[in-house]
Amino acid sequence: MTLLYASTFADALGKLSHNEQKQVKITTVDLMMDPKGTGLSMERLNRAGDDKVWSARVSQDLRIILRRDGDDNLLAYVGHHDDAYRWAERRKFIPHERTGAMQIVEVVEREEMAGPLVYTGSSSEPATQEAQPFWALSDDQMLDVGVPSEWLEAVRAMGEGALDALFERLPAEAAEALYDFATGGRLEDHIAKPVEPGSDPFAHPDAQRRFRVLDNVEELQAALDAPFEKWAVFLHPVQRELVGREVTGPTRVTGSAGTGKTIVALHRAVHLARGDEEARILLTTFSEELARSLASKLDLLVQGQGDLGDRITVRTLDQAAEELYTAQFSAPTRATASQIRAIIAKATSAGLGGELTPQFLLEEWIELVDAWGVTDAESYATIPRIGRRTRLGPRQRETAWAVFDDVRQRLTQRGLVTWAMIYGQLTEWLRDGGALPFNHVVVDEAQDLTVAQVRFLAEAVGGRADALFLAGDIGQRIFRLPFSWAKLGLDIRGRSHTLKVNYRTSHQIRAMADRLLPPSITDMDGVEEGRRGTVSVFDGPAPDIRLLDDEQAEIACVAAWLKECTSERIAGGEIGILVRSEGQFSRARDAIAAANVGNSVRIATMHDAKGLEFRAVAVMACDEDVLPDPVRLAAIGDIAELETAFETERHLLYVACTRARDRLLVTGIKPGSEFLDDLRASDTA
Ligand SMILES: Nc1ncnc2c1ncn2[C@@H]1O[C@H](COP(=O)(O)OP(=O)(O)OP(=O)(O)O)[C@@H](O)[C@H]1O
Numbered sequence: 116m117t118l119l120y121a122s123t124f125a126d127a128l129g130k131l132s133h134n135e136q137k138q139v140k141i142t143t144v145d146l147m148m149d150p151k152g153t154g155l156s157m158e159r160l161n162r163a164g165d166d167k168v169w170s171a172r173v174s175q176d177l178r179i180i181l182r183r184d185g186d187d188n189l190l191a192y193v194g195h196h197d198d199a200y201r202w203a204e205r206r207k208f209i210p211h212e213r214t215g216a217m218q219i220v221e222v223v224e225r226e227e228m229a230g231p232l233v234y235t236g237s238s239s240e241p242a243t244q245e246a247q248p249f250w251a252l253s254d255d256q257m258l259d260v261g262v263p264s265e266w267l268e269a270v271r272a273m274g275e276g277a278l279d280a281l282f283e284r285l286p287a288e289a290a291e292a293l294y295d296f297a298t299g300g301r302l303e304d305h306i307a308k309p310v311e312p313g314s315d316p317f318a319h320p321d322a323q324r325r326f327r328v329l330d331n332v333e334e335l336q337a338a339l340d341a342p343f344e345k346w347a348v349f350l351h352p353v354q355r356e357l358v359g360r361e362v363t364g365p366t367r368v369t370g371s372a373g374t375g376k377t378i379v380a381l382h383r384a385v386h387l388a389r390g391d392e393e394a395r396i397l398l399t400t401f402s403e404e405l406a407r408s409l410a411s412k413l414d415l416l417v418q419g420q421g422d423l424g425d426r427i428t429v430r431t432l433d434q435a436a437e438e439l440y441t442a443q444f445s446a447p448t449r450a451t452a453s454q455i456r457a458i459i460a461k462a463t464s465a466g467l468g469g470e471l472t473p474q475f476l477l478e479e480w481i482e483l484v485d486a487w488g489v490t491d492a493e494s495y496a497t498i499p500r501i502g503r504r505t506r507l508g509p510r511q512r513e514t515a516w517a518v519f520d521d522v523r524q525r526l527t528q529r530g531l532v533t534w535a536m537i538y539g540q541l542t543e544w545l546r547d548g549g550a551l552p553f554n555h556v557v558v559d560e561a562q563d564l565t566v567a568q569v570r571f572l573a574e575a576v577g578g579r580a581d582a583l584f585l586a587g588d589i590g591q592r593i594f595r596l597p598f599s600w601a602k603l604g605l606d607i608r609g610r611s612h613t614l615k616v617n618y619r620t621s622h623q624i625r626a627m628a629d630r631l632l633p634p635s636i637t638d639m640d641g642v643e644e645g646r647r648g649t650v651s652v653f654d655g656p657a658p659d660i661r662l663l664d665d666e667q668a669e670i671a672c673v674a675a676w677l678k679e680c681t682s683e684r685i686a687g688g689e690i691g692i693l694v695r696s697e698g699q700f701s702r703a704r705d706a707i708a709a710a711n712v713g714n715s716v717r718i719a720t721m722h723d724a725k726g727l728e729f730r731a732v733a734v735m736a737c738d739e740d741v742l743p744d745p746v747r748l749a750a751i752g753d754i755a756e757l758e759t760a761f762e763t764e765r766h767l768l769y770v771a772c773t774r775a776r777d778r779l780l781v782t783g784i785k786p787g788s789e790f791l792d793d794l795r796a797s798d799t800a
Pocket residue numbers: 344345346349350351354370371372373374375376377378379588591617618619726728773
């Protein structure tokens with residue numbers, strides 16, 4: 116006996132009220148305990164396209180739609196009486212004739228096709244003025260990517276305006292392939308692996324993304340408790356493969372914002388914990404807020420799975436390093452930026468540093484000397500000056516080194532360390548035989564790792580198989596200058612994989628945000644992260660960019676938008692207002708006050724927005740003198756570093772825009788941030 120849970124069931128359950136969900140849970144648990152459903156009121160739906168389809172009564176009005184095959188039950192849908200019956204009448208459960216994957220196929224009805232998919236009848240030539248992106252595709256081409264046979268004609272006749280409806284109407288694998296093709300990709304990249312004749316249609320990777328076997332009541336309850344958290348139950352085949360893959364060395368998963376990198380990292384940690392009772396896993400990221408969010412998602416994943424969660428420790432990497440440092444040495448006292456600034460100022464006023472300005476020396480210390488753990492004048496002369504274009508002659512280097520030497524000595528005298536020094540010392544300790552209390556490390560948001568952290572991780576895991584799993588997106592690097600990981604001993608070349616399905620943001624928002632970044636970004640080790648071919652799984656209203664005359668006008672514009680959101684029943688907690696820096700918080704607050712929408716709307720800086728997501732986002736104060744941040748840029752003396760900082764400012768706007776699921780408003784005061792010109796550029800994807 117098996118109980119299968121379909122993603123369509125999760126979607127439908129999520130639309131019911133809290134009380135109705137409770138009633139459904141009782142009925143499904145009964146069904147798990149008694150698969151024959153003897154105590155339930157069941158009815159076979161003869162009119163359904165499949166004689167194995169039944170309805171089970173939950174309450175007077177609620178019905179579950181099931182597919183029953185012997186003792187096996189598949190929870191397919193749940194809804195109010197008429198809605199549930201209508202859904203069942205229009206669905207067939209059949210293995211795909213080419214791929215072998217079990218699909219739930221919507222019945223194609225001509226009159227109904229006047230809806231979002233425009234069916235014009237003939238496939239031989241385009242019948243309307245609207246372009247028909249698939250009209251020249253052969254049956255074979257479409258069958259190869261999982262288009263159900265009865266949809267072949269309808270897809271060929273589809274107008275391009277109906278593209279966004281693909282995901283609602285077709286099985287996901289077919290929708291992804293067709294969408295990618297229509298936007299410049301290749302169908303060949305989506306051909307499913309052939310299956311053995313007679314193999315289980317539910318075991319096919321494409322079927323596993325929509326059907327999941329639930330082995331016990333705990334698993335069922337966990338799935339039913341969080342119908343919105345579909346990621347906890349259903350993974351894309353590529354995500355699933357990455358989670359379970361055995362790798363010979365450090366590996367990295369990349370992908371643009373919202374493609375599920377964090378989800379893969381979480382499942383990976385659980386997979387490692389499940390596979391080995393002795394496993395000790397560090398699941399880590401860079402900020403405390405992100406670590407908290409990882410921990411709460413992890414709780415959901417390990418719910419009902421005994422002590423599995425105890426094998427996984429969630430910490431920021433800095434917290435983990437600090438704990439380790441305290442255990443091995445003593446509790447570190449960290450030098451603050453102003454202490455370092457003061458030491459440099461003192462050194463220069465005492466005549467050290469020659470012509471070099473304190474500002475230049477501070478940057479040089481932060482970006483090179485401290486970041487790279489330089490401890491002597493010889494190493495300082497040979498360190499790669501990536502991101503710093505200012506060349507220093509031998510004499511200047513010597514002069515500068517006198518200052519850095521002074522900084523190092525003074526920090527030592529006062530018992531102060533920097534983060535880089537903490538990691539540096541831990542790396543030495545590992546080199547001398549020390550070992551982490553973890554045998555696996557999973558890092559989320561790895562694009563912002565520092566040089567010292569990369570060295571530490573490289574030393575901690577060496578080349579050990581399955582020991583280090585990194586998730587990140589170079590396009591979202593918002594803190595660091597780029598550098599080569601491979602040169603520091605962390606080589607992921609040949610073991611980097613890109614996710615292409617965006618689950619968070621609508622097509623419209625993703626397409627607009629993508630204009631901020633090049634179609635592919637190559638890291639310092641030559642590993643390319645392609646953003647082309649990424650598809651979103653749902654559709655939404657077009658994002659809006661508004662440039663206003665002054666702050667008051669902007670506040671009024673955002674207030675009107677907030678009211679519109681709440682009138683569309685978007686709760687305050689599902690709305691975020693993001694700004695470049697805390698200095699613009701007052702504008703966000705004024706907009707919330709003017710809209711009178713209570714105080715649950717979240718305000719955050721673009722930096723803190725990482726890891727958050729909202730149904731609706733307003734990115735406010737994108738003014739010419741706010742983004743890129745002129746104060747930050749003015750503080751930079753080196754041209755190349757200026758360029759990098761400029762890029763990270765652009766990345767910040769990308770991060771902010773991609774926090775939105777359905778609605779996005781971007782505002783600023785005329786003439787507006789220069790980045791808005793890119794956002795506005797016509798979509799050439
Ligand atoms: N297989 C899946 N099924 C359903 N939802 C998913 C799936 N994978 C990811 N999601 C959802 O997509 C959204 C984005 O996922 P996630 O945060 O992992 O993306 P990300 O690539 O880490 O994004 P970012 O780069 O912005 O941090 C989340 O709401 C997540 O729940």
